[in-house]
């Protein structure tokens with residue numbers, strides 16, 4: 001017997017009834033689509049299986065139940081072997097400067113043309129269900145649906161890689177993933193096997209120091225750089241080749257969290273970056289990057305003090321400037337996470353005519369790996385037909401059949417050359433992809449690395465010496481944290497030896513923090529060069545002073561002044577910031593009797609999640625909140641993380657004055673709105689030595 005439910009919940013627009021067991025039934029009626037099986041048969045009851053009597057056994061005949069459970073049982077597919085956790089968005093690329101002199105790829109020659117794309121940004125080591133804010137490299141993969149076929153630029157947020165040869169990739173990944181006997185740690189490099197491998201592989205030193213830097217702790221996915229890393233070739237009409245390295249420059253600048261923030265955020269909101277991407281796109285704050293290219297000839301490359309085919313080397317912008325040629329805008333979040341973000345399959349071997357590979361041995365190995373892994377991840381060679389992977393330009397070939405074939409090819413012909421069906425596709429000498437005709441006559445077959453790859457310390461040294469003082473402190477502290485998690489003494493000692501080659505002061509700081517002696521450095525395979533420092537490698541030094549893209553939290557409580565809240569909300573929004581209202585509960589009645597909905601409860605939204613904080617509360621509430629440890633942490637952490645704080649009298653009297661907070665120029669009363677807005681555009685790094693004992 002079904003009883004009618006009568007209340008105003010929007011769910012009850014459907015004809016809602018209650019079944020015998022109290023279960024809710026919603027009927028499609030006229031307005032709502034009808035639920036069906038995969039075969040299109042309408043389902044009468046989606047709550048109960050078919051049984052003999054109300055308490056008897058279930059019948060095998062119940063095809064609705066069997067189909068539903070069967071599909072569910074197979075919902076999961078293997079996660080990516082690396083870069084399993086990622087978020088993505090649709091968007092477009094628009095060219096502003098033609099590279100016609102260098103390439104025939106239309107996407108790089110037709111100024112003003114918008115090419116649709118899909119970009120996925122990922123962590124590397126963690127599983128799909130891990131967190132967004134581990135210390136890790138971020139993958140930065142872009143699929144351009146060009147009118148000459150798909151181009152996948154599969155890069156990272158660091159311009160170099162850990163290893164020089166694809167042969168070492170499985171070892172690197174096995175070393176960083178959870179240790180196989182114990183199954184931990186998840187999404188972390190701070191363990192023995194990672195440091196054992198890297199300390200025995202000096203080629204990793206450059207990427208490792210980037211991993212220890214603030215670059216590995218992005219504030220937002222909208223605030224990371226992207227790099228294609230390897231040298232590629234651009235090929236022009238005459239068949240001439242120019243080497244190119246691709247760069248993505250975020251319009252919001254590069255911004256990072258501190259390690260302490262990253263740790264706290266990962267507990268409070270493991271989806272911090274994914275949520276930020278989703279919310280920013282939904283409010284129309286579209287993430288944007290400029291595309292830059294470093295162009296150089298074979299002859300110029302021969303003069304570099306390193307080998308550009310070595311993926312552990314960056315090309316300093318001071319040596320080859322980055323030329324901006326267009327921009328990417330991400331303006332649509334995927335409709336379905338699985339169908340798009342999970343099923344997208346990037347591959348560095350997807351290139352349109354006019355772009356070609358270099359002989360970088362890491363790149364060459366990647367060209368095999370991606371299609372191979374995707375075959376097992378997506379289960380069929382037809383994964384290129386999944387909508388997110390299929391080109392948006394016409395495509396046709398003689399590939400047939402296989403699991404999950406979605407196309408219904410017509411014609412008796414599935415081969416070529418043929419003379420039976422003129423409608424079938426043929427090759428095109430003119431429009432087709434031509435590999436660069438490189439002369440390789442003098443090669444001797446063998447497993448050998450180029451001598452010029454042997455210099456493993458000059459660039460990490462350049463990187464460290466290019467950083468600002470707070471960044472150097474963060475790097476030293478990160479090494480100390482990570483090596484502090486390594487139980488095997490000889491691994492820690494070996495690493496300290498490498499650090500001496502990078503920078504003696506860095507090595508001494510880390511050794512001191514670990515309470516260890518400095519060992520003799522290992523023998524360097526090539527002389528260490530003093531390279532000029534490069535400001536482009538900094539993060540803090542280049543962080544823009546702006547509120548654009550940042551987020552301000554306003555703490556309110558019952559009785560808070562609406563006029564003050566709105567003043568701060570408006571001022572922040574005028575500067576391009578977003579605002580979240582934080583309160584003890586999810587709703588509160590303000591001084592004017594109106595009710596405000598908060599975005600988060602203070603207990604669930606530590607101040608680490610925001611760029612600056614404001615507190616507008618009345619004395620009675622301040623007294624109550626002063627007894628709540630999450631509220632006290634909220635203020636102590638905002639101070640400890642060098643952020644701007646705007647406070648009301650009650651906050652000052654009952655909370656701030658009770659905490660170990662030394663008032664400085666970044667802590668201002670509510671009356672100083674303009675000062676707060678100015679302060680919130682940056683961080684007071686000068687405060688850091690007072691609040692954190694960095695290595």
Ligand code: HEM
Nearest residue numbers: 080083120139140141155156161166169229365366369373
């Ligand atoms: C410059 C060096 C490298 C960069 C920048 C890089 C970047 C990436 C990125 C961004 C992804 C995630 C793509 C996505 O979002 O779906 C990825 C996945 C992957 N990478 Fe790499 N990678 C590098 C080196 C390598 C090497 C040397 C290998 C193997 C020899 C490799 C094998 C893989 C595999 C198997 C996946 C999973 C692909 C999938 O399941 O779709 N990568 N890589």
